[in-house]
Amino acid sequence: MSFLRTVEVNIVGIVQGCGFRPFLFNLARSLNLKGFILNRGNAGVRLILQGEAKFIDQFLQDLKDKKPEISYIESIAVKELNNGLLYENLEITPSEQGRGISLTLPPDIAICSDCIEDMNNRELKKYYKYPFIACAVCGPRFTTVKELPYDRERTTMIRFPFCQEAEPVSCIEEYSDFTNRRFHAQTFACSICGPEYTLYNKSKEPLIIDNISKILEETSKQILEGKIVAIKGIGGVHLVCLAEEDDILIKLRTRKGKRKNKPFALMIPNIDTIQNEFFISQKEKDLLASFRRPIVLLERRKNYTDSKISQQVAPGLSNVGFMLPYSGIHYLLFEKLGMIPLVYTSGNRSSIPMSLDNDEIFSQLDALADVFLLHNRPIYQRADDSVLRIHDTKVKLIRRSRGYVPEYFSLPFDVEIPAALAVGPELAVTGAVLRKNRIFPTQHIGNVTHLETYNFLNDALFHMKRLLQIKDDEIRFITCDAHPAFITTKYARELSEKYNIPIFPIQHHYAHALGLMAENKINVDEEIIAITTDGVGYAEGKKINSIWGGEILRCSYWNYEKLNSLEPQPMIGGDRCTKYPARMLASILLNKLNMEQARKIFEHLNIEKDLEYGRDELNTIIALWEEANGKFPYKDIPFTSSTGRIFDTVAYLLGVCKKKTYRGEPAMKLEALATQGCPENVPFDPEKYYLRNASDLILDIIDLLNDKRIKREDIAAKFQIVIAKMFAEVAIFEARFKNIPYIGLTGGVAYNYSFSTTIRNEVKKAGLTFLEHDKIPPGDAGISLGQLIGGIFKYNQED
Numbered sequence: 001m002s003f004l005r006t007v008e009v010n011i012v013g014i015v016q017g018c019g020f021r022p023f024l025f026n027l028a029r030s031l032n033l034k035g036f037i038l039n040r041g042n043a044g045v046r047l048i049l050q051g052e053a054k055f056i057d058q059f060l061q062d063l064k065d066k067k068p069e070i071s072y073i074e075s076i077a078v079k080e081l082n083n084g085l086l087y088e089n090l091e092i093t094p095s096e097q098g099r100g101i102s103l104t105l106p107p108d109i110a111i112c113s114d115c116i117e118d119m120n121n122r123e124l125k126k127y128y129k130y131p132f133i134a135c136a137v138c139g140p141r142f143t144t145v146k147e148l149p150y151d152r153e154r155t156t157m158i159r160f161p162f163c164q165e166a167e168p169v170s171c172i173e174e175y176s177d178f179t180n181r182r183f184h185a186q187t188f189a190c191s192i193c194g195p196e197y198t199l200y201n202k203s204k205e206p207l208i209i210d211n212i213s214k215i216l217e218e219t220s221k222q223i224l225e226g227k228i229v230a231i232k233g234i235g236g237v238h239l240v241c242l243a244e245e246d247d248i249l250i251k252l253r254t255r256k257g258k259r260k261n262k263p264f265a266l267m268i269p270n271i272d273t274i275q276n277e278f279f280i281s282q283k284e285k286d287l288l289a290s291f292r293r294p295i296v297l298l299e300r301r302k303n304y305t306d307s308k309i310s311q312q313v314a315p316g317l318s319n320v321g322f323m324l325p326y327s328g329i330h331y332l333l334f335e336k337l338g339m340i341p342l343v344y345t346s347g348n349r350s351s352i353p354m355s356l357d358n359d360e361i362f363s364q365l366d367a368l369a370d371v372f373l374l375h376n377r378p379i380y381q382r383a384d385d386s387v388l389r390i391h392d393t394k395v396k397l398i399r400r401s402r403g404y405v406p407e408y409f410s411l412p413f414d415v416e417i418p419a420a421l422a423v424g425p426e427l428a429v430t431g432a433v434l435r436k437n438r439i440f441p442t443q444h445i446g447n448v449t450h451l452e453t454y455n456f457l458n459d460a461l462f463h464m465k466r467l468l469q470i471k472d473d474e475i476r477f478i479t480c481d482a483h484p485a486f487i488t489t490k491y492a493r494e495l496s497e498k499y500n501i502p503i504f505p506i507q508h509h510y511a512h513a514l515g516l517m518a519e520n521k522i523n524v525d526e527e528i529i530a531i532t533t534d535g536v537g538y539a540e541g542k543k544i545n546s547i548w549g550g551e552i553l554r555c556s557y558w559n560y561e562k563l564n565s566l567e568p569q570p571m572i573g574g575d576r577c578t579k580y581p582a583r584m585l586a587s588i589l590l591n592k593l594n595m596e597q598a599r600k601i602f603e604h605l606n607i608e609k610d611l612e613y614g615r616d617e618l619n620t621i622i623a624l625w626e627e628a629n630g631k632f633p634y635k636d637i638p639f640t641s642s643t644g645r646i647f648d649t650v651a652y653l654l655g656v657c658k659k660k661t662y663r664g665e666p667a668m669k670l671e672a673l674a675t676q677g678c679p680e681n682v683p684f685d686p687e688k689y690y691l692r693n694a695s696d697l698i699l700d701i702i703d704l705l706n707d708k709r710i711k712r713e714d715i716a717a718k719f720q721i722v723i724a725k726m727f728a729e730v731a732i733f734e735a736r737f738k739n740i741p742y743i744g745l746t747g748g749v750a751y752n753y754s755f756s757t758t759i760r761n762e763v764k765k766a767g768l769t770f771l772e773h774d775k776i777p778p779g780d781a782g783i784s785l786g787q788l789i790g791g792i793f794k795y796n797q798e799d
């Protein structure tokens, strides 16, 4: 026994539910190692291994090199053992309820190529054309798991006991055989023992039961006839229809009510389908095909004429969101339908989360879908498709959900706080849970302005708390936005009272910056200059009447200071200015010019036609402004330094958006226009513009509109660069002056490619380090993370 070496190996990370234990088992076995593998729930995996020293070394090397793609190892600790024991077998021992701090559950994983092969193999009768096929490295995870450790009895698959007798091999045999791909897989099943689809009409009457081939035939027929089909999938339900014909898209928009222009995502059978029409970089291809299978926004090529995609999919935009099939039903459907793109949009009514329960799906989608393709596997947690776009090599997450949640972020500093909660801002919300030095954001919730979304946030937050096995008395604080009137802020106050813990409101843009700092591993003793640009966010303190959204902040983890901002503009009539950009323009002009000059431009641009109540509304705006007579704060005239409002105004001036029908619409349409333009054609001198005189830029654009030689596209392209340089210039000045090496960009405007890259280039040219998002959403979905980070430092300060 002297030549035998015995080690204890403790692995921490995302190592459950991704075929990691079978991988360990087979690796150890191939090296003739003995001992056991213990699943320690939240604490990870522990192995005791005994064997020849060189094989132990080999094992530790292969562990890093050959681990399953989906697993994520945070740490491996190896300890030599001298316990004198001799191990005769290699075993996987059952789970032990973990008490550690590590949540080790992967997100939902797209169907793998081996399973697709099995699904198409006639010899494998139990899997042939069976849409719920899965294995140890693929299939649903987050959406089916009720609690940890991750075992079948704690998933919604408990309803479907493994079959015992199927030929040539039963599910229980596959589960128990370590040489099988489904060894210890928790969410697989077959056509004998697993869930199944049924096709229903609108009256909930089954049309076809129990015959997948007939179901698919009928479903395809309905789609090809132009019907809208509700299809239940992994984390919710989708509305599916053809993407080619305007009529069908318009029907879908009409049925969705408020959805006049908001883009729909498409599912394509493979990348070749759109290769000619859209630019797809290698990075985009990799992400599209990754196990996460997100929706990736792709840029249209100019002058492509043979499009199979209706303009109604994304009216006025230059990019379209695409995803690849990620579950069995998707592949089977394309097999029947052929290689055509499909609209594949979340099946919900505007502003209400998707229903999960079949009865609720019928009632919510009654007026939207013509037929319903539903299955009988319960969905425990809702998860929308994730959405992102790529800026060169960096990922800009717009919606972080399926395929990402419940992955966590490790903070770049030690945290002794056992647990804390964050509720996010109001729009595009995620919640987040702190567990020591890890932050677990919830899936995307949406706008918390309705009871349904409020309930969704509450449910998602507490599900995450339960997964992490956090006890009530471990929660030390709760954080929220500094805006006192947000529903989420009220919710945070209730939780604070319930648990008798402090509440820390964190200013919106500071929260953006804190997330950026942590993501970029800034140390606790360092500072950054943050450019925070977005639509709306309340300022902190007494000046509640001012709305931020274009700030230069100096930030540490402890505190922040506003150094500069975009010229504040009045918003006469408050929020109406965000809906009707003409109103924002009127406000800017009244503030900048005298009445006579302003009226002249109103006349010249005929802006009253773009106000909901025409001339009357314009007169009301003017009257309210005169009434205020320069004394602010006044009634319904807040001031805003929002970058989003300036983008809206320019989008309006250039004729691409007269009324905002969804969040970000004017700015997205402006960006689409700019992609067609050439900034060099516009004789603006960027040196002439400063953050403090942004209205000069607006006036110059108005002047330029009279010059028929210059195209609107060119103005749009130039505008994005000029405004980016205005921010970069001040940030660089402050960074140099204060000897801070980092300049970061965060907030929703950071999604704009030209704006982002211009700032990045300027910062790099100045020899400073540019910080940008790659894992945390730049928009409001990233705020909950920043709130927790702000809370940690406030909590420690109070101690």
Ligand SMILES: [Zn+2]
Pocket (backbone or CB within 6 Å): 111, 112, 113, 114, 115, 134, 135, 136, 137, 138, 139
């Ligand atoms: Zn698989």
Ligand SMILES: [Zn+2]
Pocket (backbone or CB within 6 Å): 126, 162, 163, 166, 170, 171, 172, 189, 190, 191, 192, 193, 194
């Ligand atoms: Zn089975």
